Amino acid sequence: MIKFETDVLIVGAGGAGMYAAIEAAKSGASVILADRSLIGRGGATVMAMMTVAAAIGAQTPDHWERHLADTLTAGHGLCNESLSAILCEDAPARILEMDAWKVGWAREDGHIEQAHAPGHDRPRCVYVDFLNTGPAVSKTLRRHVQNASTIRRIGDLCIVDIAVEDGVACGATAIHMETGEPVILAAKAVVIATGGLTRLYRRNSASLNMAGDGYALALRAGAPLIDMEFVQFFPIGHLAPRLVGLDPIMWDPFRYKLGGILLNGQMREFEQRYAAEDGRHEGGRNDGTYVLTRDLATYAIMKEVEAGRGSPAGGAYLSFKHVPEAELRRAFGPVIDTLAKNGIDLTQRPIEVAPIAHYHMGGVKVDTQFESAVPNLFACGEAVGGANGANRLSGNAITEALVFGARAGRSAAATAAKASHRWRPSASAATLDLLRRRTPSVTANPAALIGELQGVMMDKVGPFRTQTQLDEALADIDRIERAIGTDPMASGAPFDAVLVDWLDLRNMVLVARSVTLAARARLESRGSHQREDFPGLDPRWQFNQTVELRDGRLALAADARLERSSHAAQPLADIPA
């Protein structure tokens, strides 16, 4: 069996994992950066097309405390303010470091250009033209990872479980995708950087590798998760006609730059109506352009569909017919050609959009060193919960990946410097036993069951929830779990499709249940969690929920540690509002 030893093991090579690797190596640690896909290509980072929020003040004067105030407002009272503050305070340093590394942030008049995204009080979001932010970020980080001689990069290596000895993380057990062989990784510190869980939903912006592996890894290692009920739906995901070669959330930058118009099936505008109804938005945020925060826009579209006023494919129309072709081309250049290849001409016809699962606010509960409740087990990026509370501002996720990645990499290296190797065969025994039990009898199709689970989550644990639907969802999840059994199904062939789908489903069932249980327990509506049977925010629910595995069962609890620093109450830095 192949066995590796390293100071720091990083699971997942997206923006967070790559930044963690760079910083851990800089601190003197040996690093293994493992990904189930290709390095820097498997997750959300490389697909992101839009913006990154940071108070660099290049466009207008700004201060990170302003960014923090907006982040806390969007989080509806549930942010872990210490983590939010780290996110906002470190953001400029990461963005300027990336600039020095020649990521190519778009510039105008000699300064970095910052766009004004919804929920931010001023232009704050940097980007790379044209819709190239994620690929540019990935490529830049990849180059720096490649240049660090103490980082070993290993693709096609899927981490199946964290190895834990005496309650302390000491490595991981993995399978090599090509051969299906088990692989042992002994490490003094482990960083979970596996991204989010939106592949749990039928309509999503996810890649294949975003089914919540990291949350399942943390749970089975003994680490609690936090805020699992808060899944963000992106309101205007592409729905129809079928669009390929662009990611499904690409209409957002179009709206920033060109202010497209949302219409219902009767070709009537409806955003203003919902904005006016929403008390939170009184006081000047509705300026008639692109104003609804994401949860409210999702609500508006789904309510229109429910009232029988949806577009033919079950969403809303998004129209740019008012924008002259020359302006479209100036703003989006080659993207207009890609649209044309898909038969889409924005000057002629609106496209159809609908809410899709896009980002997860919840995740591994960590302290300000990014360490979980399990010693020597760290997490960063979208895998972490807390910084964004009940809803996330646009542009905060890539920032979170870069900032938390860098911090977690440093913390893990510092821990490794003081630790010795603890891995012993017993730390991997249960996982090796699971993998040995693989059976060629494919009694159910795991790929089909994944599709079924995605349908359950979309229809019953989507943006709008009721007790009845959540109960049904739990029963459905139980049924799917029984169908896959306890021994992995496998074809036995190289790049074993059946085995990988089975292992994915093992994780997805656990994570889906965590989301559903937390959603069922929260008897109020807040941010991205909307209960139709408990409308409105209830101040008594201003606390976070955690979920953890105890004796093989998921247990919910009210979070004991509420880090309420006084940022929100303090007067903000003296800059123009």
Added chain:
Amino acid sequence: MIATLLIQRGTPTASPKVERFDVPFADGQTLLDGLRYIRAHIDPTLAFRFSCINANACKECMMLIDGEVDYACTTRLRDGEITLAPLPKKTLIGDLVTEIAPPDERINYATKR
């Protein structure tokens, strides 16, 4: 509408065989949609690489499509036959999967350091 996919299958040690799959599709759907359909509805053992599905960002889904190297996720399904084979100049892993990772990002390379 039905597309017929003629897919070269097998491992490096066995001689390849071509299998035939009929895939129903709607206008605009892609070859990758078709392959995923086969996996979920006809044969869960079919091996192929992909990651990003819509964005054309990961570049993992390259294969030989009617004799030309192309992405499965940007090629549209159409009525009639489409032949699929693994990339010819890369080491075969199994079915449509080849060794595409840069050499210094493979496990064998890491074991030697």
